[in-house]
Amino acid sequence: MEDSKKPIKVAVTYRVCQHWRVPIFARLSRHPRIQLTVLHGSSVPNTKVTNGDNLDDISHVEHWTIKKSGVQWVCHPLIWVTLLRMRPDVILSEGGSNFFTNFFVLAYAMLTRTPVVWWTLGELQGKRQLSLPSRIFRAMMQWQERRASVYLGYSSVALRYFQRMGYPDERCFRAVNCVDTERVFADIESRQSSVAALREQIGITDQTTTILFVGALVRSKKIDRLLHAYRSLRDEYPDARLVIVGDGPDRSRLQQLAAEQAIAEQTLFAGQVVEQVSDYFEIADVFVLPGLGGLAVSEALAHGLPVLCGLGDGCEVDLVRNGESGFRISSNDDEVVVSALVEKLKTLLGQPATLAIMKENARNVILKEHNVDTYTANVVDAIGYAATGTRELPLPTIQSFDAD
Template sequence: MDAKTRKVAIIQHRLLHYRLGLFEQLRSACATLNIELALIHGDATPTESVRQDTGELAWATKVRNRHWRVGGRDLLWQPISGVVQQADLVVLMQESRILSNYPWLFGRGPRQTRVAYWGHGRNFQSNSPTGLLERWKRRTLTSVDWWFAYTDITAAIVRDANFPQERITVLNNAIDNRSFAADLASVSDAEIAALRASIDASENAVVGLFCGSLYADKRLHMMLESCRRVVNRHPDFRLVVLGDGPSRRDLQPAMGKPWFHWAGTQRGKEKAAWFKAANLLINPGAVGLHILDSFAAEIPLLTTKDAKHGPEISYLEDGISGIVTEGTVEAFASAIQQLIDQPERRASLGRQARTKAQSYTLDAMVESFVSGMDACLRMPRLH
């Protein structure tokens, strides 16, 4: 091994399937700068396993997480110290529930190892944003040598905590748009027609699509009630739900209704086919990375302004690349109805969304990530 090779270890508490492309590209890009990238991950907790959202990489190191359920919250310990002792930089997930982070945050790791956070800056889904857990998270915001911020929103949170601007890298969190775009392009008109026929959608019917994990912050009850009202005015409207999760039972009131179809977890071309068959992406609750699916598929996303969105909501421009309504059933249902009644506006929003897809790409995220690693490794430790 070249003596000048620098070693970076990224720690993930579980390896999410939509991150596989990122880590593959990141590993290759690191090699061009003489950085050896290690990826260490554990497995999903019993609470998370229902989402079926994990993947595997042959070159990654898997450790056995220890986890406990305390007060309705998962606490984790990852035995990582033995596999990252020689790292020049350790990149941790910014999650206060990961107990194994704290020795690194409080200076108990190797003295030569820089420590970075990769995260949101705060818990955007917290029910108590001023509570003890969020105050603790703010307390540890500046306990690292570098920050890999999801978006500009995260960077602003970190700067407000008096963390040095020059030690923040904005990643503009993204997924592999190229893979999804290729899947979209591979879907034939016949396949689209067959899917729409399978849900009894007429040729001119508008199909709404929800895609994502099913949990409380997605506001599934609001979505179903809004769509029920839309069906009263537009009987040919259809709603398709892709995904699974602990709140699947919230879909039960709509099961068996002619306007509703639950397709479960879909990936690859199967997922892309549903996006091609749909006209609107509907999510009144928390919006995260799936906003990029909207952009790539050229269908507008509708959501609400007071939902517990991830920092990726900054990518959406209300009235330009999507729609953001007040957080009521009436407002959300009305927005859906308006786009059903205004196909030209719907198409315009879709075109604007498509232009956004070029701004938030995996290539750009990888470039920023590697550039930030290189900069961090060239600077002295902050703590």
């Protein structure tokens, strides 16, 4: 067994070091049990696979990357050289998203008997692998997965997947995916004057109810569902506004759709906002995530916003309690999701008392259950188990999957 007083040397292998992961890696780096270095590649043009510009707070090594503009799949074939020099005690590996690089990572791990923590969402809900290439890819990824020592999932969805795959419970951990909630609370306290200025700038009054989306404007986010739902609400709730924060290749199509639906004047496309994004959460009343996503859910809840969401990366199962902190919609059918969004938005817009209660419940989910402290504690526990064979936290309980 490893000396419990000696920090565990951890190599994190990621495609890139995204800006929203940096605060988590920084917190892990400050943990007394962890000595952490992030091994990553260079940014990929025209994708979300980009490094943050705030990497000074972490130890990291950027590797030569095989990549193609507009394609999210990359490979760092020389990562094994850094691993050989570093000799980590544990490798914390980005799961299937880093598929090609993981062959090199796992080869090193198998040759040196270095334990690997496989950090993954498990599998996307509602997505069936029907084509032969998809099934082959899935089989190869599961081959990689089975070479890991420990399984660290984003959510209860991942835990259920681990059970189905037959991985032993004691080797399975859950760290519910979330943003740096400590930073979110600090931003809320420090930015009240800028929030007031933003409300005035975009015409938000005390009578306005604001529906918010924050994320990349890509087709997988299914933002057109939200636009159609908002169009169905506009006549009945003329004081409701829709604010869409983010940018991406789907922006022009969505703006055209808003114009066709005659909701362009009531819909604000704010563009990409990073440093001041808290202001937009603060002016909102309800957050909607109609397609894939996950991290924005925790950010919305931390700002006291009930969340309406479809099938995401799985963390919504742990964070969004139906009728308490929001509503989850289990269907992946566009018409069903739009109809459910309209119904649930009417419930919140038409019942201010219910909305107020759900706002309080939303914030309490973060304050009391899932936040950056619980997140990092579970990641550290998984790393510690990989290094020593001992876990300090109890086995997680799988959250109910019941949804509307």
